[in-house]
Amino acid sequence: MGIFTKDIATLEDLFVHQLQDVYYAEKKITTALPKMIDKATDPQLKQGFQTHLAETKKQIERLEQVFKMYGKTPKAVTCPAIDGIIEEADEVSGDVADKRVLDAALIASAQAVEHYEMARYGTLVAWAKQLGRDDCAKVLHETLDEEKATDQKLTTLAETMINRKAA
């Protein structure tokens, strides 16, 4: 984006642009999660990230499905937001000495990623409905529900286990 100025003329264009942005973000997340799995110490947290990596790959397929339903070729546009969120996650985790504290930092970073995705899929669902594409909205909603569930699981894991070990 930003290469051609004023290239978003309609809500349809904006919807497709947002799809491309989230497509980039999901792909970036699949490269970030293996590093987080490596760094995590708690077995439940490691497992949680592994499950989310599998889910993320399914979410990429769902995005490709929505591109197709919408008559577009899947394409990614650079998403400075996810780049920044992941850069911050890397920086913070590089600064933490204690492994239990590192787990707490990792879970916080993962929740920042989840919240970014919840915001974007929430918007995509609303725009798809507005564009009369309930079929696309339904597919995107599946991912939105998954992101919310993952965030909830991370909150439970943080509050019942990870933060206690870190304290």
Place this chain on the structure above:
Amino acid sequence: MGIFTKDIATLEDLFVHQLQDVYYAEKKITTALPKMIDKATDPQLKQGFQTHLAETKKQIERLEQVFKMYGKTPKAVTCPAIDGIIEEADEVSGDVADKRVLDAALIASAQAVEHYEMARYGTLVAWAKQLGRDDCAKVLHETLDEEKATDQKLTTLAETMINRKAA
């Protein structure tokens, strides 16, 4: 962060680091919101951003209060996440030609910001509680509730008004 490697040794250090990160983010948001107010066309959206600017200033004061309660001097550390989210908001809004579509893009960007803050304040509240600082958790929770309410208001505005006008 990142200047001194491994400078986060305890959950306390991580909590203070996160406070500094959010302090930076809130200050950045106070510089971004006036531009969003300028760009917005819908009077309700403009008003919503204005209200949120006033809220953000109160949230900065609350952070300063928590720093003080925790015996620390308020300090900001660069937060690549919010920088990325706002960079993306600027890029997308610069690409939109139609004013009604721009309003839809602005509301989506604002919701990405809100979700980032919800993630961070959610984590801060959990860490404060874990550290036995229910007094700090209470102050941080006030902001968390405000961020959730703002996000909900933006969703309602998008779905009942802004997206329809954009379509």
